[in-house]
Amino acid sequence: MSQTGPATKKQRMDVKTIGTHNGTFHCDEALAVFLLRQTDTYKDASLRRSRDPAVLNDCDIVVDVGAIYDESKRRFDHHQRGFTEVFGHGFSTKLSSAGLVYKHFGREVVASATGLELSDKKVDILWLKMYKEFIEALDAIDNGISQYSSQEKPKYRNQTDLSSRVGWLNPRWNESAEPQKVDALFLKASQLAGDEFLGRLDYYANAWLPARDLVLVGLSSRQNIDASGKIILFEKFAPWKEHLFELEAEQGISEDELPFYVIYPDETGGNWRIQAVPVSPESFDSRKALPEKWRGMRDDELSKISGVDGCIFVHASGFIGGNKTKEGALNLAKLALKM
Structure with a gap:
């Protein structure tokens, strides 16, 4: 018994806390929280949803709230005036909290999920592919960046994308929204976004990437x-x-x-x-x-x-x-x- 108490206390002290805002949630912070929980540092992290600066300051990492983007301080918000961060590597869409977290932690997430070494060049290929095909659209939608010019009128509405499906999980405007209920729905949204992310990554790692290898061999040996x-x-x-x-x-x-x-x-x-x-x-x-x-x-x-x-x-x-x-x-x- 004498060893159990101190060990349990130390484990509690080592648990990290992820902070994000309370109230209505969106796909970007739902995915950002999921991605952080795929890393070694935050895999067992608890979650605090609040806009209270005192609460957020007590968190180990904060996403999508706080009006600060500073990697050294583990603050990853994108709403503040003057924020212009983009992913780079040819991408110019302004980042949301999903893109910010993915930019800094995405390589580790990809390596962990695929079982590849972080130094493997395939990690970078998949990291960029997942941004292009999955994350960038979430960044654009959250930042209100239209896919089309204002002169073009869409021929139909699409409310089946991931951002929309996460949005539909919020309580209706005319039903009760107790904090505990909304927090539980947020966790459901985070899992939804995360499962789709991992499913897509699995496809790119185990189907798309092997096809790329096949094409590379064929292209390199075509003179034969x-x-x-x-x-x-x-x-x-x-x-x-x-x-x-x-x-x-x-x-x-x-x-x-x-x-x-x-x-x-x-x-x-x-x-x-x-x-x-x-x-x-x-x-x-x-x-x-x-x-x-x-x-x-x-x-x-x-x-x-x-x-x-x-x-x-x-x-x-x-x-x-x-x-x-x-x-x-x-x-x-x-x-x-x-x-």
Whole structure:
């Protein structure tokens, strides 16, 4: 018994406290609190929701309240006049408390959730990807930054995004809002935002990143497929467009050395595809579409006109075609380069 008392007291003294504002909550501080609780320092932290400066000053870290942004003081608010902090790395959206916490603690969160070493370059890749695809929109919404210019009228309303779903968890205007009830709803909102964050991170770490590795191998070894370097071969199907454009830019590949065609097995694994690389990820125009005289042709007729056995089709726009074998798809690509 003599050892239990002091140890328990020390544990209580070591528990950190996260502070944020009380009352109506938003997605940014709900996620910020969740992210902090994924770090070693704040994983067991308690939570205080208040606007009382005395209460906040007693917290170890404060987010979304207090009108101070100072990393050294562990204060991460964004509402104060003159606040202009952005994430950097090409992003220019003003940060909310979610972005602030993610900017300073995000690498640790990513490393911990994925089991990667903090020094692994994949951590930085995922850290930036998660900001681009998940956090930045939350920052923009909380700061009132419109996705469109004021001259554009949206064709429909969208109230199903994460920020909206968190907002709907607040008590209704005409029902009681006792502090304990609102605090419990805030914890529910924080878990909701956090579960979606971790789910998205899991996808990027275990599906998006492996696809990137596959594209990198194909891009780096394309001269082994054809001396021109214009054909990339993937031995299995994976989403490749986004990765290809990013990796081409990272490697500084000149315009005259860019690949034209990608060869890969279709989703069934039985047949093969030849796809022309578009001029941009969202474009329907290709760097070099498949030959005009093949377009809209199928099966034996296509095999006869191309001189390649096993043809299945070439799309009428020339952006994609199919063959029964890898060798057949490669032969189509090599012929297309010369036409």
